Amino acid sequence: MGEMRIAIAGAGSVGRSIATELAGNGHDVLLIDRDTRAIGVDDLPQVEWLLADACELATLEDARLGDFDVVIAASSDDKVNLVVSLLAKTEFAVDQVIARINDPANEWLFDDSWGVDLAVSPPRLIADLVEGVSEEDHPEEGTLPPLPGAEIAESVLHAASPFADRPERDLTAELPEGVALVAVLGPGGVRPPAPERTLSVGNTVVFLAEPDALGPLEELLERVEDSEESASEG
Known part of the structure; x- marks a missing residue:
């Protein structure tokens, strides 16, 4: 009953750990990353994955992002996280958009004007x-x-x-x-x-x-x- 669909952009250590934890709790998790080595399909058997650029609208359309309850922009690049957040909110009306801030100097950007509900x-x-x-x-x-x-x-x-x-x-x-x-x-x-x-x-x-x-x-x-x-x- 409590299962959520969660998309995570960025399959580095942070994205992978979040994906593993959430999938282990029975949620439907999709990891999006351009790097096949980052995805590590065999290491994450419970997680769906999409090998693509999360900043491209076509990628997010392919992923049917509008069907997800939560999008987490977890990459190590703040520019990527902002673009993913903005697209998730404005193009796909995702209810909950969570973004990781890597550089504190960029913190002022991570607000609802970029589609971010919560910045970490x-x-x-x-x-x-x-x-x-x-x-x-x-x-x-x-x-x-x-x-x-x-x-x-x-x-x-x-x-x-x-x-x-x-x-x-x-x-x-x-x-x-x-x-x-x-x-x-x-x-x-x-x-x-x-x-x-x-x-x-x-x-x-x-x-x-x-x-x-x-x-x-x-x-x-x-x-x-x-x-x-x-x-x-x-």
């Missing part, structure tokens, strides 16, 4: 972490008004989180239905999900979630270790 800027998120800026300080960032399809949610792991200092698989095993972990941000930058890797206090975990799953996800992420938090909460 890893350098800014990491800077916020370093400066101790929390989600409450930027209530407009990381959350979107209700839209059909999916939304981005993010949370910073605190010391009392039951998932701090534990492998990512412990978190993903408890995620509500309709939620996928798509990235982890830390001092070393952005990295795709890795089940065996340990989550640390201060890491930002980023999810793609169906609107109905946001409440259960927030409850899970706000859960605290019983022992320490009762003393510090008060």
